[in-house]
Structures are given as C-alpha cells and as structure tokens.
Amino acid sequence: MNATPTDTGAAVTAGMDLLRFATAGSVDDGKSTLIGRLLLDSKAIFEDQLEAVEATSLSKGFDYTDLALLTDGLRSEREQGITIDVAYRYFATPNRKFIIADTPGHVQYTRNMVTGASTADLGLVLVDARQGLTEQSRRHAVILSLLRVPHLVLAVNKMDLVDFSEEIYNKIHAEFTQFATKLNIPDLQVIPISALQGDNVVTRSENMDWYSGPTLMHHLEHVHVASDRDLIDAxxxxxxxxxxxxxxxxxxxxxxxxxxxxxxxxxxxxxxxxxxxxxxxxxxxxxxxxxxxxxxxxxxxxxxxxxxxxxxxxxxxxIRNAPKPSQDIDAMICWMTTAPLKPRQKLAIKHTTRTGRALVKDIQYRLDINTLHRDLESNELGVNEIGRVQLRTTIPLLCDPYSQNRATGSFILIDEATGATVGAGMVNSGN
Incomplete structure (x- = not known):
C-alpha cells in the first residue's frame, strides 16, 4: 500500500496541484465511459486515438462514440465489458493535474480496489440511475471509508435514461446519504450526470436545470485536499x-x-x-x-x-512528537491470495522503508463489507476478505494509527517463499 505509480513528491515540489482519485462502480454503470469523457473533454486524447475509437464504434454499428474504448485497455476487459485490474490514467487541466486509479467493481477484485484506492485523495463511486444503490455501491463506499479516503463523490450516471428525473436523483441522494452516516466519510458530494452525453461532467447540463451544485470536473478541480495530510506529526x-x-x-x-x-x-x-x-x-x-x-x-x-x-x-x-516503536500491531487486513490467512502463520512485513517478519497471533473477526457485520467465529481470512488481526513483529515498527497518517499507518504482508504481496494492512494501534 506504500507503492505509488508516480513520484507525487516531485509534482508537489514543482508547484503542481495534484489530485489522485479512485473510481469504482458496478458492471455497466458507465465508469469507463465517464473516464473517457473526462479525458476527451479535458483535451487529454490525441486526434488519432479519437479517430480510432470513432472508427471502431462505427464498425460496431453504434450511432455514438464508445468512449469506454479509450480506457478498457485489456482485451479481456473489452471482451467481457468489465474492468479487471487497476489502471492508472493521467490528465491535466489549467487548474490541476490528475491521476485516476480506475479500479474494478467486482467483489472478486476487492484486493485490486484496495490497492488502487489506498493512495487516493478522493473516491468516485458510480451508480446507474435506473438501478439505484446496489450491494456493490454500498461495498465500494465501505471500502473507501475503511481506507480513510477523505472525499467521496457519488455520481448518479445515465440520467438521460430516466428522463433526467429530479425525483429519482433525490431518492438515490437521500438513500446514500442515510447509508453514509454509518461510515467515516468527512466530505460527500452527489452529482447527477450522463457520461455518454456529457451532462454535468465538464459542462453544466441544460437538461437538469433543477440541479444547482457543481459539475464533476469543477468539483475535482476545486476540492481542497492540502489539509487532508498530517502536517503536525513529523x-x-x-x-x-x-x-x-x-x-x-x-x-x-x-x-x-x-x-x-x-x-x-x-x-x-x-x-x-x-x-x-x-x-x-x-x-x-x-x-x-x-x-x-x-x-x-x-x-x-x-x-x-x-x-x-x-x-x-x-x-x-x-523529539517531543515521535512514534512509539512497537512489535505488537493491531490492524485491519485485506487478504489478497487464495491460500487463507491463519493464526500462527509467518510472513514478511514491509512498513514504510522498514522490512521484518511477522507472526499472526490472532484473527479477531472477519468483517462483512456488505453489512458491516463482524464475524467473531471466523478463524481465517480468505481471498478478498477483510478482518481485524493481531501481529507480532521481529523488529519494532514505527507506526501511527491509519486514521492519523495513511503513510505510516499502512503496511504490506509478503509471502517469503514467493515474494508475492499477500496482504495489505491498516494499523489500528501499536503497543
């Protein structure tokens, strides 16, 4: 969870204002189309790329440009119509530079979503206006809340297919706002959009004059993220x-x-x-x-x-504000491999730049990320499952609670035999 695809430090030093945001949505919510629309309307697409997409769309018999073709790069993703792996996209406007972590929505790819959202400043969850909130929508919000992503946008997409109904938008807005009260979401914005037609994505929609809030791009350009990082504890x-x-x-x-x-x-x-x-x-x-x-x-x-x-x-x-070295770590862990995590298991642990070994002392509970129910009877974590785990490390780690500092409060677990990353952790506390 400490790895990042680009050196944001250099970007900040160069005076660039940078926003990292992670996208999540269920199948056919239009996530890839939305990212394509953002790239197109922000002039981040080369003419030959757009011409190729237009030609492909025409050959498929579409009477519109299939913007999803700009982002679903893997052939298997295009064939199945789903997003599988995390893909990073880069674009800029005169006001800000952006890194999009395009994360998959399927439950079997929860680990991929955790990876993509772990460094995000903002989470963008799409819902289909026709379907309303789904189990996956709630799960995405729960994961973003667990990862302490400080800003959340719920984009109610495909408003053109419900005749730009204010009533439907208000219903989804109220339902999600009520659900969000159970989570740790400091900043929530709900925006009605049509990614295919561009309504409220970059330009304001004439079809939804009842909506007085910002467009998606305006919100992304102006959301304040500088104070989200811990600027107190050096x-x-x-x-x-x-x-x-x-x-x-x-x-x-x-x-x-x-x-x-x-x-x-x-x-x-x-x-x-x-x-x-x-x-x-x-x-x-x-x-x-x-x-x-x-x-x-x-x-x-x-x-x-x-x-x-x-x-x-x-x-x-x-000197007067230093982390306390600890070998007993209490953490929430997302398990990422098919062989389950069990008590007494030994793994390598990497925290910031420090590497050691860890013993799994206890699995306190498995968290059902759909209902937030804590399964206290579970004594193992399967692939893509999240649970509270007690670890004992061979070397003292210099941790802060994840709620205080996402950089020093996160770690990864590594299989010593294969070198594969098998778990991502968020520190609750150290003793």
Missing part, C-alpha cells in the same frame, strides 16, 4: 543514505526519502528511531538547491548537524 522514513563519490562533495552525507507527515525545517530538533539518537536538521536538499521546508508527499534529502548512525528503515521525527 515523519521521515529514510529510504537511502546519500554519499556522493565526487571530490567536490566528498564530505556530503544526507538521507533521502519521502516526507510522510508534518513539516520539516532546518534547525528542527529531531530524533532518529529506533536508535533514539538526537540531532538537528542542518539542511534540506532537492536536486541542486536547498529548501526552507519540506512537507508530504515531497521527496527530499535531509542533512543532520551530527554524524549519527542512520540507515535505510530508520525514521527521523521530532
């Missing part, structure tokens, strides 16, 4: 010790990594964990220049005033 997991071999910089020693929380400034008193050695920040470097401060998710090199022992896997934090 966290800097060390990824690499920088020691240039050139004569010019032979005395240089810095620590490279991505800021996971708080704001770092030269002169700050810091502690290096788990050793407990203290020092002050001498400088913060980016390429060929020094910075006056660094904040999430910037990737920088930190220099310390003292020559203390620091290596990959250590964490630099403030």
């Amino acid at each position: 966290r800097f997991p060390v990824q690499y010790v920088v020691r240039p071999k050139s004569d010019e910089h032979h005395d240089y020693r810095g620590y490279g990594g991505q800021v996971a929380g708080g704001v770092l400034k030269p002169g700050d008193e810091v502690v290096v964990l788990p050793s407990g050695m203290t020092s002050k920040i001498a400088g913060i470097d980016l390429f060929d220049r020094e910075l006056t401060e660094a904040y999430p998710p910037m990737s920088v090199t930190v220099r310390l005033e003292d020559d203390v022992d620091v290596s990959r896997g250590d964490m630099i934090a403030r």
